[in-house]
Amino acid sequence: MKALLGLFILMQIFIATNAQRVCGTEIYTQKLFAANPVIKNAWNNAEVQIASTTKAATGFAARDTAANEIIYIPLVIHIVYNKVIENISDAQIQSQLAALNNDYSYSNIDKINIPAAFASLAADTRIRFCLAQIDPQGKKTSGIVRKYTVKDYFSPEDGMKISAQGGDEAWDSKRYLNIWVCNMASRTLGYSSLPGGLANVDGVVIAYDVFGSGEHVRAPFNKGRTATHEIGHWLGLKHIWGDAICGTDLVEDTPTQQYYNYGSPTFPHVTNCSPNSNGDMFMNFMDFTNDGCMNMFTIGQKQRMRALFAKGNLRNSFLLSFACDSTLAQGSALPAVDTIAVLSNKPLPQNTGLKVYPNPTQAGVNIEYIGTLNNISKTVSIFNVVGNCVYTGKLTKEKAYVNMANLSKGIYIIQIKEGSNRLTAKIIKE
Numbered sequence: 001m002k003a004l005l006g007l008f009i010l011m012q013i014f015i016a017t018n019a020q021r022v023c024g025t026e027i028y029t030q031k032l033f034a035a036n037p038v039i040k041n042a043w044n045n046a047e048v049q050i051a052s053t054t055k056a057a058t059g060f061a062a063r064d065t066a067a068n069e070i071i072y073i074p075l076v077i078h079i080v081y082n083k084v085i086e087n088i089s090d091a092q093i094q095s096q097l098a099a100l101n102n103d104y105s106y107s108n109i110d111k112i113n114i115p116a117a118f119a120s121l122a123a124d125t126r127i128r129f130c131l132a133q134i135d136p137q138g139k140k141t142s143g144i145v146r147k148y149t150v151k152d153y154f155s156p157e158d159g160m161k162i163s164a165q166g167g168d169e170a171w172d173s174k175r176y177l178n179i180w181v182c183n184m185a186s187r188t189l190g191y192s193s194l195p196g197g198l199a200n201v202d203g204v205v206i207a208y209d210v211f212g213s214g215e216h217v218r219a220p221f222n223k224g225r226t227a228t229h230e231i232g233h234w235l236g237l238k239h240i241w242g243d244a245i246c247g248t249d250l251v252e253d254t255p256t257q258q259y260y261n262y263g264s265p266t267f268p269h270v271t272n273c274s275p276n277s278n279g280d281m282f283m284n285f286m287d288f289t290n291d292g293c294m295n296m297f298t299i300g301q302k303q304r305m306r307a308l309f310a311k312g313n314l315r316n317s318f319l320l321s322f323a324c325d326s327t328l329a330q331g332s333a334l335p336a337v338d339t340i341a342v343l344s345n346k347p348l349p350q351n352t353g354l355k356v357y358p359n360p361t362q363a364g365v366n367i368e369y370i371g372t373l374n375n376i377s378k379t380v381s382i383f384n385v386v387g388n389c390v391y392t393g394k395l396t397k398e399k400a401y402v403n404m405a406n407l408s409k410g411i412y413i414i415q416i417k418e419g420s421n422r423l424t425a426k427i428i429k430e
């Protein structure tokens with residue numbers, strides 16, 4: 001059976017074309033289990049717990065979060081970029097947030113495409129997402145971290161989550177869903193850790209060119225469904241075909257299907273393990289179809305996801321995470337720091353933006369751009385560590401100098417902004 005599963009996974013890799021969805025979660029999970037039998041056992045036990053809770057919630061002997069309680073998940077988006085194009089805009093991030101909330105609340109406009117045979121099974125999960133409003137230190141935040149990396153791309157092996165490997169560290173994964181957005185190797189669109197995995201790498205990873213919706217992301221993965229799918233894994237869902245031929249996803253109301261579907265199939269797609277003439281639920285977010293084809297979670301999937309938040313279960317800590325509520329934050333928001341603005345005495349990457357030097361400084365800093373960008377008509381602001389803006393001005397020359405002589409010693413964040421685009425760097429005043 002194991003050999004069969006391995007063959008199946010290999011088939012997925014080799015059959016995939018550029019326009020076919022590739023999710024790295026199953027391979028990642030199998031590697032993790034092989035390296036950490038303890039996690040495998042913990043997950044198997046959790047499976048029992050989820051299964052029993054799920055049955056309970058669907059009418060056998062209930063235990064869930066409060067009925068219809070909306071569960072809020074604060075997101076922190078780590079933009080780990082090498083090229084300027086990978087440093088996606090705040091608007092692109094907002095489009096992803098909107099897509100997630102539409103999909104998880106069954107407010108997606110394309111739900112009208114769900115075949116009548118399956119429409120009654122579609123669910124509002126009562127799970128919602130926000131960009132974190134409070135950082136782990138209790139301060140206001142945008143929920144977005146931008147970090148330059150020297151890495152051209154990452155494979156689905158967690159390098160983007162570790163500074164020493166060119167990535168950015170997770171925020172407390174008991175309170176935040178960490179999402180890393182970066183350039184992925186080969187055709188992998190994304191992958192997720194599973195509940196109960198290692199805390200420092202807990203979260204999902206999405207390729208920068210399929211994160212969000214609209215014209216800035218590539219078709220046919222341009223409706224934000226890669227994140228919808230991967231967060232489904234983060235919430236304990238399996239692929240709808242159970243990652244085996246005619247396998248099971250441990251959800252009762254998703255029909256058994258022989259294999260994954262891709263592209264945009266026509267209803268009904270019946271195989272020899274379909275339970276009836278309705279065939280596969282290929283429009284489910286946990287299949288491999290195109291973004292424009294998938295449009296639903298089921299009631300059973302909803303219960304399986306929500307079961308994770310029950311008392312004693314693996315995501316229960318999120319019921320005590322209040323990072324979606326900005327009124328509870330202390331102090332002002334600090335701009336996210338791009339380490340693209342590197343120290344002057346280190347080698348600079350090509351065509352990658354901002355250079356601020358010297359750093360540390362006693363008097364002031366020079367601001368220059370690498371490559372085709374320049375300072376002209378950009379705004380420069382300097383923030384102290386509690387988020388107060390202590391200087392702001394307009395840049396008019398290609399090379400600029402900002403005097404910091406009247407600022408006291410300490411750490412500052414310098415931000416260069418034009419419209420919604422901005423770069424930031426941390427500066428030490430001596």
Ligand SMILES: [Zn+2]
Nearest residue numbers: 023025229239
């Ligand atoms: Zn997947």
